[in-house]
Amino acid sequence: MKQLQTAHSTVLDGYLQQEIHLLKISDIYSIYAENAKLFLQTEEQEFESKRKLYELEIQLAKDFVHVSKSTFVNIHKVSSIQMGKIGTTELLLENDVSIHVSRKYLKELKHYLGIGRDL
Template identity: 30%
Template sequence: MLNVIIVDDELPARENLRCLLENDPEINIVAECNNAMEAIREIHRLQPDVVFLDIQMPKINGIEMLSMLDPDNMPQIVFLTAYGEFAVKAFEAQAVDYLLKPVEMERLNKTLYRLHHRAPSGNINQLEGVSSDLKYIPCVGHNRIYLLNIDDVFYVSSKVSGIYVFNQANNEYFTELTLKTLEDKTPLIRCHRQYLVNLKKLKEIQFNDAGGVDIILVNDVSVPVSRRYLKLLKELLGL
């Protein structure tokens, strides 16, 4: 049994693919998503085996979304596109397959055969065609997605309620991306188990009498540094 998520901003396209997939008793559709941020959240939550992913979506397209997923928990990807020229990008991203929309049953059967007979580690961990660097961090607002430029990020904090990104005004923005993904795919540096920091915004490092260390950013916000990461931080700063 393969757990599947369908990601497409067009409802008719999702409905068509769902109806076709339901013909396969070994396919279990666990979620349908109409945008990248919703999809990232559901992929983290449900950890599907396969994601049928539309390439052309507003704000964040399928290729960009793929670069925002944790490479250590990457599902198998089947790209959906209305344009054949995107096939090259799909295979550069080491997708299992790509399907032209509207999807037809005969062509889908070939994809399903590949999925059912593919080794579990087929395209996990290696996505050579997908850029490893994020230029912005997508954050969820009320009925909108904010795209925060990496250069405008001061630090990132992991809280019980999720991952939050902070700017110069110390405003917080919620993101579906994991702390590990942000550490791996941005210039942000880990300074604490729960914090990443932009060293370009560093003003000073403070050592207190109790042996604790804090980074003071140029907006005077204090970010804690744990002993585990202090040595690395000093090396990066040439101290």
């Protein structure tokens, strides 16, 4: 358990029913909070986490970026960015999941990816 609590850990604990799974951080596509619970999304499954969103945000800052107040994504799992006609933006991840990008976080996302005019 001490390894799971260190900032340099390469795995996170995810809960699925009565099982605890050790998930490689590189296998996590997105992390989001919903109904006071935190979820870790992998290619095929979603696991619940007992951690706090802000704790994971600090721990995963080099590989994950916020796209909304309650969601951040693994930047290495982004397949494309789709810009809508009415100012909406969607991220398509490699597992074919589409995630809405809040306007508040779009500039940060573009900067993190090294795209856009504000470089």
